[in-house]
Amino acid sequence: MPDRITIDNRLPEDHRARSLRADATAGLTADPKSLPPKWFYDAHGSVLFDRITRLPEYYPTRAERMILRAHAEEIARLSGARTLVELGSGSSDKTRLLLDALTAAGSLKHYAPVDVSEAALADAADALCRDYPDLRVAATVTDFEADLALPEAGGPRLIAFLGSTLGNFVREQRAAFLARLRAALTSEGDALLLGLDLVKDPKTLVRAYDDDQGVTAAFNKNVLRVLNRELRAEFDLGAYDHRAVWDPEAEHIEMRLRARVAHQVKIPALDLTVDFGRGEDLRTEISAKFRRETVTEELAAAGLELAHWWTDPQSRFALLLATP
Ligand code: AVJ
Numbered sequence: 001m002p003d004r005i006t007i008d009n010r011l012p013e014d015h016r017a018r019s020l021r022a023d024a025t026a027g028l029t030a031d032p033k034s035l036p037p038k039w040f041y042d043a044h045g046s047v048l049f050d051r052i053t054r055l056p057e058y059y060p061t062r063a064e065r066m067i068l069r070a071h072a073e074e075i076a077r078l079s080g081a082r083t084l085v086e087l088g089s090g091s092s093d094k095t096r097l098l099l100d101a102l103t104a105a106g107s108l109k110h111y112a113p114v115d116v117s118e119a120a121l122a123d124a125a126d127a128l129c130r131d132y133p134d135l136r137v138a139a140t141v142t143d144f145e146a147d148l149a150l151p152e153a154g155g156p157r158l159i160a161f162l163g164s165t166l167g168n169f170v171r172e173q174r175a176a177f178l179a180r181l182r183a184a185l186t187s188e189g190d191a192l193l194l195g196l197d198l199v200k201d202p203k204t205l206v207r208a209y210d211d212d213q214g215v216t217a218a219f220n221k222n223v224l225r226v227l228n229r230e231l232r233a234e235f236d237l238g239a240y241d242h243r244a245v246w247d248p249e250a251e252h253i254e255m256r257l258r259a260r261v262a263h264q265v266k267i268p269a270l271d272l273t274v275d276f277g278r279g280e281d282l283r284t285e286i287s288a289k290f291r292r293e294t295v296t297e298e299l300a301a302a303g304l305e306l307a308h309w310w311t312d313p314q315s316r317f318a319l320l321l322a323t324p
Contacts, residue, residue, distance in 0.1 A: 005125045009118055009141040010149065016116075019143070020230055021270060028267070028274045028282075037168050037255075037285035038116070038143075039223050046090070046120070048219040057211040059204075060164055060197045063317035065094055067195075071310045071319065072101035075158075078308065078321060079191050082109045083154035087144045087161045089113035090120055094162055098193075099132060102158075110154045114140045145177070148184050155187025162195035164317070167252070167288035171298075174288075178302035185324050192304065192322040196290040200316060202246040205289065209244035209253050217242030220255050223284055231269040239263060243281070255285040295320065 001007075020039060027035045041049065053061035068075075081102055086095055095111075102108035111128060115121050121139040128137055140149040150157065159181065169177055181192060209216055220242045224235035240257040247254060259276035266273050276282075296306045299322050308321040 001122075001126070002129050004129055004135065005137045005139070007118065007121060007125065007139045007141065008149075010147060011116070011141055011143065015143075017230070020226075024227060024231060024233075024267065025270050025272065028272065032281060032283060033274075033276075034283040035223055035227075037223075039226050040219060040285070041117070042222070042226050042229075044225070045219060045222040046117075048215060048222060051215050052211075052219060055211045055213065055215060057207045058216075059208060059316055061094075063312040063314070064162060064164075064195045064319065065097070066312045067310050067317065067319045068094055068097040072097045073104070075193065075308075075319075075321065076101035076105040076107070079156065079158040079193070080105070080107045080189060081156050081158035081191075082107055083112055083151060083157040084108060084110070085112045085114065085150055085157055085159045087114050087148075087159065088163070088165050089115050089124060090117075095160070096128075096131075098158075098160065099128070099135070103132060103135070108135065110136045110138055110151065112138045112140065112151045112154075112157075114142060114144050114149050116141065116143050148180060150184045156189030156191070157185075157187055158191055158193055159185070160193045160195075162193070162319075164195055164197040164287070164290075166194060167197060167290070168286065170250070170252075170286060170288070174298060175301060178298060178304065182303040182324060190324070191307070194320050194322065196295065196318050196320070197287070198311070198316060198318055199251055199289040199291050202248070205246055205253055206244050209255060209287070210242065214242075216244070216255075220257060220284055224257070227267070231267050233265060233267040233269070235265050236263075240282070250286075250288070251291075252286045252288040254283055255287070256281040256283050258282075290318065292318070 118141045125137040142149045221237045227233040243256040245254045259280045262278040304322040310319045
């Protein structure tokens, strides 16, 4: 590991096992049943997600990349950031557009990715160090939902939260999360760069979560595979249908797994047997879609001001800069 990389692992050894057990117990004994989307992303799930981002139906990743390509220079100039923090950085691939622009602008010194996966952070840090010889990478392994882990020094900081991951939170969770983000923007010039998928015709939205090749269906069912492996659960992946449903009131997509027939699933590690009725849904993800007016209000309620708003030419996706 080059000495320009530090990795601070803030998660206790048994964090993953404990939180998976807690989430599965709570979600599978609730009515309606649900599981949080973060459990999709084991090694296999991350490969499937990567394939999703290249599907013809899944436009968000391409749309966001288009916006970054078109406006990274402007974003770099506006932010003047010395530190780029990235929440949920994963493979840090779109990040390069920002790193290139911030490097060219001459302000950047540190890249501080935050992710739950130490393996993903280590790989990304290595690759970035090779390509950006003057960059220091200070990675933090943590769950940013519980701990934002912003580095103290190195302001002004640009906090990037891309990919519409904020959409995995329902409105109340978003309010709490944005308020915590706002409270963390303590250095002069700190700003938030947020990528959000926008409300559009329901057909386009549903297709993005129910592709012809069935990659999203496999991704959705992968959460059952994770429970089978890590909790010795006995889910039969063939017993469920993948569903993507648009909720016009909440303006979010829900991914669900629908039980084809009534059955029981044993989960020995939880000492639990789960009853599914015929046609019963297990909700595995919500993906909220946004509008400029309501985003402006949600930011304002958290003490943040919408300073800039960019979209792709078809207005499918937005990138915004917000400041205290
Ligand atoms: C990474 C959470 C933004 O909600 O679009 C893609 C995940 N789920 N297809 C999204 C996802 C199904 C994605 N986020």
